[in-house]
Amino acid sequence: MSYLRVKIRTDDPERLLAILEKQALSPLKAFHLPEENLFYLTYPAEDPHRLLRKLLKALPQAEFEETELTEEAEVKPRRFQLGSLVFFSPLEPEPSPQGEIYLRSSLSFGSGRHPTTKLCLKLMLEKFEEDRAARVFDLGCGSGILSLAAARLGAQKVLAADIDPRACREAKHNVEMNAFSDRILVVQGSLPAARPGTFDLVLANLTIGTITALAPGIKEVLAPGGLAILSGFSVAQKGEVLARTPSASVVAEAQEEGWLALALRFL
Numbered sequence: 001m002s003y004l005r006v007k008i009r010t011d012d013p014e015r016l017l018a019i020l021e022k023q024a025l026s027p028l029k030a031f032h033l034p035e036e037n038l039f040y041l042t043y044p045a046e047d048p049h050r051l052l053r054k055l056l057k058a059l060p061q062a063e064f065e066e067t068e069l070t071e072e073a074e075v076k077p078r079r080f081q082l083g084s085l086v087f088f089s090p091l092e093p094e095p096s097p098q099g100e101i102y103l104r105s106s107l108s109f110g111s112g113r114h115p116t117t118k119l120c121l122k123l124m125l126e127k128f129e130e131d132r133a134a135r136v137f138d139l140g141c142g143s144g145i146l147s148l149a150a151a152r153l154g155a156q157k158v159l160a161a162d163i164d165p166r167a168c169r170e171a172k173h174n175v176e177m178n179a180f181s182d183r184i185l186v187v188q189g190s191l192p193a194a195r196p197g198t199f200d201l202v203l204a205n206l207t208i209g210t211i212t213a214l215a216p217g218i219k220e221v222l223a224p225g226g227l228a229i230l231s232g233f234s235v236a237q238k239g240e241v242l243a244r245t246p247s248a249s250v251v252a253e254a255q256e257e258g259w260l261a262l263a264l265r266f267l
């Protein structure tokens with residue numbers, strides 16, 4: 001059986017449950033994390049789109065953090081592995097086991113499970129197997145998953161930038177929980193946050209529109225011989241990306257479920 005799990009940020013769970021009960025929307029299961037002001041609600045996923053519409057109407061002021069379809073009725077910690085990287089998402093903040101990367105249990109700004117993130121991580125692993133990138137720029141860092149992976153793989157200095165202040169808060173939390181504050185700096189901003197000619201590796205898991213708009217600037221922040229890993233676009237959009245990066249050669253590429261990631265070296 002499938003279930004719809006909804007994660008809502010609230011500081012008044014009793015009132016939230018009362019509203020849901022009044023609207024005949026009481027969940028099958030509810031799990032509250034008071035330290036995070038988070039409430040997990042689990043429903044049978046008979047008609048998830050209709051159910052979500054009802055929830056949004058019943059709770060117009062609520063801050064919905066995450067929705068997902070799952071086969072598990074219980075809320076459980078997440079753990080997944082990609083190559084040598086192991087990501088751990090506990091229900092409550094806690095230091096990750098030795099060698100694993102802690103990631104707050106949220107899909108709002110990147111959990112590592114979307115194909116575009118996995119493709120970026122795959123190409124990054126290949127890059128670090130060949131030679132270590134000492135200076136990394138994570139453009140549009142979201143939860144900071146790519147920055148954390150780079151630091152775990154050996155990067156000495158990582159600049160993580162995002163224009164969304166909520167993403168920056170999420171990334172800072174994850175950086176602190178992984179004890180990488182001395183190697184990862186999180187800033188609110190975009191390309192102007194980076195000095196030209198500085199980075200051995202630029203990571204950009206963004207939308208096609210953002211990537212094509214920022215492509216010329218990505219080239220400028222790379223050090224000579226540096227590499228850019230771009231993701232967030234489809235296989236069919238490869239031509240659009242290459243058209244905006246005419247001075248770059250494709251070093252490697254990876255695809256999954258119609259999504260594509262490119263590793264580019266600029267001349």
